[in-house]
Amino acid sequence: MGIVTDSRIHGRRSRAAAALIAATAAVALLGACGSSGSGGDGNPLAPAKAAAGQVVVGSNNFAESILLADIYGEALKAKGLKVSYKPNIGSRETTYGLIKNGSLTVLPEYNGALLAYLDPKAVPTSADATDSAAAAKLDPALQLLRHAAAEDKDAVVVNQGTAAKYHLTADSSIADLASAAHELVLGGSPEFQTRQQGVLGLKSVYGLDFKSFKALDAGGALSEAALKKNDVQAADLFTTDFTIAKEKFITLKDPKNLFGFQNVVPLVRKDDLPQKGVDALNAVSAKLDTTTLLDLDTKVQADKKDPLDVATEWLKSVGLS
Amino acid sequence: MSIFHFISDFFSQSAHWHGYDGIPQRLWEHIQYSMLAMAVATGVALPVGLVTGHTGRGGNALALLATAGRALPSFGLLVLLFVIIGLGLLPVMIPLVVLAIPPILVTTNEAVRSVDPAPVDAARGMGMRPLRILAQVELPVALPLILSGLRSAAIQIVSTATIAAYVSFGGLGRYIVDGLYQRDYEQVVGGATLVAGLALATLGAFWLAGRLAVSPGVRHR
Numbered sequence: 001m002g003i004v005t006d007s008r009i010h011g012r013r014s015r016a017a018a019a020l021i022a023a024t025a026a027v028a029l030l031g032a033c034g035s036s037g038s039g040g041d042g043n044p045l046a047p048a049k050a051a052a053g054q055v056v057v058g059s060n061n062f063a064e065s066i067l068l069a070d071i072y073g074e075a076l077k078a079k080g081l082k083v084s085y086k087p088n089i090g091s092r093e094t095t096y097g098l099i100k101n102g103s104l105t106v107l108p109e110y111n112g113a114l115l116a117y118l119d120p121k122a123v124p125t126s127a128d129a130t131d132s133a134a135a136a137k138l139d140p141a142l143q144l145l146r147h148a149a150a151e152d153k154d155a156v157v158v159n160q161g162t163a164a165k166y167h168l169t170a171d172s173s174i175a176d177l178a179s180a181a182h183e184l185v186l187g188g189s190p191e192f193q194t195r196q197q198g199v200l201g202l203k204s205v206y207g208l209d210f211k212s213f214k215a216l217d218a219g220g221a222l223s224e225a226a227l228k229k230n231d232v233q234a235a236d237l238f239t240t241d242f243t244i245a246k247e248k249f250i251t252l253k254d255p256k257n258l259f260g261f262q263n264v265v266p267l268v269r270k271d272d273l274p275q276k277g278v279d280a281l282n283a284v285s286a287k288l289d290t291t292t293l294l295d296l297d298t299k300v301q302a303d304k305k306d307p308l309d310v311a312t313e314w315l316k317s318v319g320l321s
Numbered sequence: 322m323s324i325f326h327f328i329s330d331f332f333s334q335s336a337h338w339h340g341y342d343g344i345p346q347r348l349w350e351h352i353q354y355s356m357l358a359m360a361v362a363t364g365v366a367l368p369v370g371l372v373t374g375h376t377g378r379g380g381n382a383l384a385l386l387a388t389a390g391r392a393l394p395s396f397g398l399l400v401l402l403f404v405i406i407g408l409g410l411l412p413v414m415i416p417l418v419v420l421a422i423p424p425i426l427v428t429t430n431e432a433v434r435s436v437d438p439a440p441v442d443a444a445r446g447m448g449m450r451p452l453r454i455l456a457q458v459e460l461p462v463a464l465p466l467i468l469s470g471l472r473s474a475a476i477q478i479v480s481t482a483t484i485a486a487y488v489s490f491g492g493l494g495r496y497i498v499d500g501l502y503q504r505d506y507e508q509v510v511g512g513a514t515l516v517a518g519l520a521l522a523t524l525g526a527f528w529l530a531g532r533l534a535v536s537p538g539v540r541h542r
Contacts, residue, residue: 187489190502214408214489215499221404222488231408 055273058086058095058104063301064152064240064293068108070311071288071296072266072281076106078321079280092117100139105272106281111147112262127261138267145266145281148288152240153262154197154219156186156252162233163250173253174206177234186210187232189218198236201258210234239290242298264288280320287318324510331511342495344515350491351519354482358414359475362421366474367467370426374433374463375455383430387423395420395481403488413485420481421474428470432463464535472527479520483512493519 055076059069066087077083086104089095096117098104111130115122118137124130127147135144156174163169166180177184192198193213202208214231216222219238227235228247237244237251239262244251266281292314299310315321331337337344373379395416402412436459444458460467483494496512499505531540 190499193499194503215486215495216489217487221400225404226408226489229407 055105057106067307075280075284107267109267110262112260130261143270147263147265148285150264150288150293154259157237157249158234181208184233187214188236190215240294242301327507327510351493358417362418366422366425370429374430391423424474432466436462
């Protein structure tokens with residue numbers, strides 16, 4: 001008998017709780033409708049269009065993209081444009097859709113990765129060819145501006161010990177490793193082992209035959225740790241990885257462009273960006289090279305500085321603010 | 322492409338059956354990692370479980386420690402240890418051992434503690450020393466439960482030893498990690514099937530060990 005009463009009380013209580021939750025949700029929903037209604041759009045699910053004269057700078061969900069958005073955005077602000085930021089949005093699949101539908105005006109991109117997204121089969125042979133191939137596939141409302149010299153792409157990186165032993169400097173290329181490779185262990189992600197832009201290409205293009213390959217991660221914590229501890233003597237890292245600067249690793253040059261082109265380039269909506277904005281972005285790209293970007297990345301990711309401060313400081317130092 | 326198609330494709334390719342990347346080699350590596358981790362975990366946990374169970378002391382502290390050990394994420398521990406220690410088998414072995422100790426420790430302790438006190442008292446009355454009581458009375462009676470602890474530890478190790486591949490080691494995880502990174506799902510499914518098969522074989526081995534080692538008088542099921 002007692003059990004029955006208990007369950008009834010329990011049932012009543014949980015029903016009351018459910019009603020409370022429903023009421024709270026309803027109030028929240030009404031509030032949301034009210035606020036979007038005041039925006040004048042009517043449809044709360046329609047994409048938020050940038051207000052006229054307002055430049056919206058978006059970025060992907062990684063530190064370097066956020067930093068680049070701040071650099072380009074602050075350069076626009078310095079020319080008197082009204083700028084707002086939508087940082088850390090997501091992957092290219094998301095951000096490309098947003099700039100296409102007008103939610104974003106400017107988006108920092110990488111020409112090779114953008115081309116691979118628009119046309120996976122393309123095999124460009126120069127940075128300019130990459131730009132024009134990508135531009136040809138772009139949505140008609142969009143435009144690629146001038147690319148920067150700065151690149152964030154795969155690179156063969158050696159640690160200090162290896163560099164000292166085989167006399168490698170910042171001017172050395174991957175080809176200089178050819179005679180020593182058979183004594184070295186290479187680290188990289190598992191897919192690096194079976195890719196043309198990986199172990200296969202290193203052998204066919206540069207004639208590098210490593211002693212062995214250790215499957216780690218794609219330029220992440222494992223590869224960095226293994227290279228630092230000399231468990232591998234060379235590794236596939238990204239050119240703007242701040243550990244390269246921190247651990248004084250040497251990035252080998254890639255004169256035969258095995259790893260393609262990944263220049264930083266602003267992707268913009270033609271109609272929403274005035275000419276002085278285009279000029280401002282091109283002026284930034286003209287000053288930005290890989291060493292500079294690596295240095296700025298280090299300030300943000302290793303020294304934990306605010307990317308906006310790093311961006312304004314750099315713009316000031318090159319006379320663009 | 323059904324999963325069974327992936328499986329039959331994977332196992333029918335002759336390239337998967339020999340060489341450093343062949344199934345026999347990877348299977349053997351996987352068994353080696355598992356045995357090593359199991360040996361260390363048993364070496365640590367079994368004596369401690371037996372002694373604490375026999376004396377009936379420290380059970381609560383053990384349970385606490387074991388629960389904490391179980392809560393450690395193996396994968397996170399692996400990456401952390403790799404970054405600290407560097408490339409080697411140690412960062413792989415520690416998470417596996419940490420994973421296997423709790424089930425062995427807790428079940429062994431519980432198994433010995435819950436042995437019927439009557440035969441233990443009788444043995445003591447006959448003048449047996451504590452070590453002999455433990456070895457000749459408590460251990461045989463507690464054996465079925467102890468084996469079940471060892472069994473669940475072994476199965477967890479076999480299925481988790483795949484993480485060795487994440488830090489460049491071999492074993493069956495190689496197929497899963499490489500397959501995922503290279504978008505070669507045939508390898509992923511094949512590797513997973515092999516791990517499942519090895520886990521079942523482990524189950525079988527423990528069943529057999531139970532049949533052989535447990536005294537017929539104790540085996541009541």
